[in-house]
Every structure is written in structure tokens, then in C-alpha cells.
Amino acid sequence: MPVRDQQKKLGITILLGVGAAYMIIKWFNKPRMTSMRPGAVEEIMTARVAVTIYVKPRCDVAAEIYNKAKESGVKPPTIIALSAGTAHSPQTMNAAGRPVWEAASTAAYLVKNLKIDPKAILMETTSYDTIGNAYFLRTQLSDILGFKKMWIVTSKFHMPRSRAIFEWIFSASGGASEGYQLGYIATEDLGRSEEEIKVREEREARSLKNVQKLAVKFPTLKQVALFLLKDHRMYSVEGLFQEDEKVSEALKKTYSSG
Secondary structure, X not given: OOHHHHHHHHOOEEXXXXXXXXXXXXXXXXXXXXXXXXXXXXXXXXXXXXXXXXXXXXXXXXXXXXXXXXXXXXXXXXXXXXXXXXXXXXXXXXXXXXXXXHHHHHHHHHHHOOXXXXXXXXXXXXXXXXXXXXXXXXXXXXXXXXXXXXXXXXXXXXXXXXXXXHHHHHHOEOOOOOOOXXXXXXXXXXXXXXXXXXXXXXXXXXXXXXXXXXXXHOOEHHHHHHHHHHOOOOOOOHHHHOOOOOOOHHHHHOOOOO
């Protein structure tokens, strides 16, 4: 859905922002960008994951909002690129043998291809799944830096579960900061076959039901932390001794950074 259509649907105007495992974008509650004044509201938006063909539209949304802010004389937004990698693809390594975080790939694309000021971009490089995206964004960045109003931008196939996760994590009690306001923009599902999108949507629907149960079971940020650090396969010590989940090649391609 185009950015402008999404803004109308939500009844607000996007002005600033980029931030998180998707993109999280800050908004103004004003009808037109021309009515904005520099420094009127904090800005934050989140860019998502590795630069696959279906991630590029998310970056395009961030760049569009960033550039509109600059053109209208508003302080440019902060862009937060999320994610270390994924459980379903090998970690990319550079020539020196060091990991290339998915957030770093996104940030580099934003700078090199879309000409975003590198000082306008932050990275979260701890998470390996969407729950981790939201949790580490909140605990490492948002709670500390005071990013309160955000737009989450991700692909259509990923949006229902993403929305449920971000609503859960950012409404969990017990954090350093509360009272978050989140909005959502879904970008087109590009670069994957109908079969791949179908199996991913089926997977997302199953996972959404699990997320809804987890949100009821773990309503505080402390409980979420204990769940991740003691029970989650990607963040717990026990997870080191568990076999990788077996998924079909079609599904695996929807997670691939290639």
C-alpha cells in the first residue's frame, strides 16, 4: 500500500522516522507536512533486515520520509536498522571472517544506494527473529533514547504477526519507558514466487497463534526477558544443544538474505 494511502487510513501524516526489523516511522498528528516545524516532535523510524528484493521497498519508504522531512525543513529522522540475522539462513561473513549483520547490510544500502546520512541511522544487531527484533529494539534503544512514537514497516506477508509482536512487547509493563504509540505500513511482497509466499503466509498464520498465546502468558518485560533467555532457541543456553528447525526450501527462501 502506498505511503500516502496508509497515512490516510490511519488518519495521521507521516513526517519522520525510520526504525526497526522492518521500519518504524515517527509521525506528526498534523494534516500536511507544510504545517510542521523543525523540532516539533521526536522522530524515529526503523528499517528492516537484510537487503533482499523484498526488503528494498521498506528502505524506499524510509528514504521517502527522510527526504520529505529534509525538503520541508524538518529535522531529518533517525533510522534504526534491526537484526543480526535469521535462524533459517547461514550468517553472512566478510573477508576478514567477521559476521555481517543484517542491520549493517540494511544500513549500508540506505547510505550507498539511497544517500541517507549515516549519522541518521542506528543499528540493533542482537536479534535473530521478530520477537527479538521488538524486544531488543525496546530494551536497547527505545526505552533508553526515548523513541515513543513509531511506524513499523515490513512486507505484507509478515505484517499480521509483526503487528501482534510489536504491540505485545511495546505494551509489556515493567520497562524503563511506557506509553508507546505504534503505526504500521505494509510494503508489497516482491521477489518471491506464489508458492513461496503461500508457504510463508501459512507459516505466519501458525506463528501468529503462538504469539497471541505468548502475549497472554508473558505480559511483563521481565517475563519476556526470562522467556527469551531461558526458553527461546536462539537466545538460551539450552538452544545451543537443540537441532535446527527443518523447513522446506520454499519457506527457507523467504528468509534468505540472498
